[in-house]
Amino acid sequence: MLRLFGHSKNYSWGSPDAIPRFIGTEPTDEPLAELWFGAHSSGPTLTDDESSLSEHIARDVDGTLGPDVAQRFSHRLPYLVKLLAPASAVSLQVHPNATYAAAGYAAEQREQVEAANRTFSDAFHKPEMLFAVTPFEGLIGFRDLEAIQATLARFTHPALRPAADLIRRSPADLKEAFGYLSRLGRDDVAGIVQESSRVGSSHDDSVAGISALAAQYPGDPGVVASVLLDRVVLAPGDAAFVPSGVVHSYRSGLAVEVMANSDNVFRAGLTRKRVSLPQVLDNLLTDPPRVFRAPGDGTASYDIDPGTPEFAISHIWVDGDHRTLPAFGPKLVLCLNGEVSLVSRSGEIVLTRGRAAFIPHADGAVSTQGAGSVIVVRTPAARDLPHEGGSR
Known part of the structure; x- marks a missing residue:
């Protein structure tokens, strides 16, 4: 290790x-x-x-x-x-x-x-x-089309009309609408930002986001394109x-x-x-x-496997007991809380919050001890993937 x-x-x-x-x-x-x-x-x-x-x-x-x-x-x-x-x-x-x-x-x-x-x-x-x-x-990703349309309908600025028309025409045109908004000039961006304060944001997070982003990136068309995206x-x-x-x-x-x-x-x-x-x-x-929501009160151990060949992750709580990490492949362990020991045939490493260790495949199974939580990152075996084989 x-x-x-x-x-x-x-x-x-x-x-x-x-x-x-x-x-x-x-x-x-x-x-x-x-x-x-x-x-x-x-x-x-x-x-x-x-x-x-x-x-x-x-x-x-x-x-x-x-x-x-x-x-x-x-x-x-x-x-x-x-x-x-x-x-x-x-x-x-x-x-x-x-x-x-x-x-x-x-x-x-x-x-x-x-x-x-x-x-x-x-x-x-x-x-x-x-x-x-x-x-x-x-x-992250795009909002529901109806929600986007409702937001755009609250504005009168003419630069937003082509995007609204594209989205009304077809869901497939959402990509084109994003491209259009991402090319807006500084004057149009400034006008839309100014109008957003009049439109109000009490019931629309995307409108509130316009003002916040404009303060960080004045004149950037991404400020306006953000109204298409989902706040997570x-x-x-x-x-x-x-x-x-x-x-x-x-x-x-x-x-x-x-x-x-x-x-x-x-x-x-x-x-x-x-x-x-x-x-x-x-x-x-x-x-x-x-989005994957944590089970229970946040102190549970659970796996998150998105189906990509490169990685899956596990959130593991250690509370005095001995847990064994999978023997297959290279693993990277990052401590989130407490103090957790990793024990393998090659020795022992003690991790505290924010500290990380790499476990080579040759170390085989590794046991955890102590009291705390860790993130374990691993590569799934080819046989465990939805479609066998790797990807670059």
């Missing part, structure tokens, strides 16, 4: 104190948006001996990943785990599907596109799962699955984010970075969010 030391990402939208408070360190003046645990080149995670997790995997692929996972995922760790702490809205974005990512990355490699100008960070898709540690809020509120222990292609923007709270091992992001708005709207629309799905 390997103790992991997360890789910090100081993006401007991050909270300066949510992650430091959680892991027990002093905040700095910089926002700490994400803490990565994994083996992606954009955020290499270090281990006890100051080498990276990627280096450990490369030295013994079958021992760390197991032959099945190594073969299915081209000798790569299939997943990436992050602590995520937005203080303001994360960019309105989608992730590419597997075929699109592989083709786009290969084309940029052939054309020798400079790193600063690349659209693709790697050749892989990025479905992801959010597990709320504190109350967490975001925009997660209580601690709840989770939301976001497949590749589902548009989303996370807004506040602290969560564990588990995803396929990729850093591909296409932005549609709510950002000061480059917008890639053609790529967004090429991959956009109009699916609603998939």
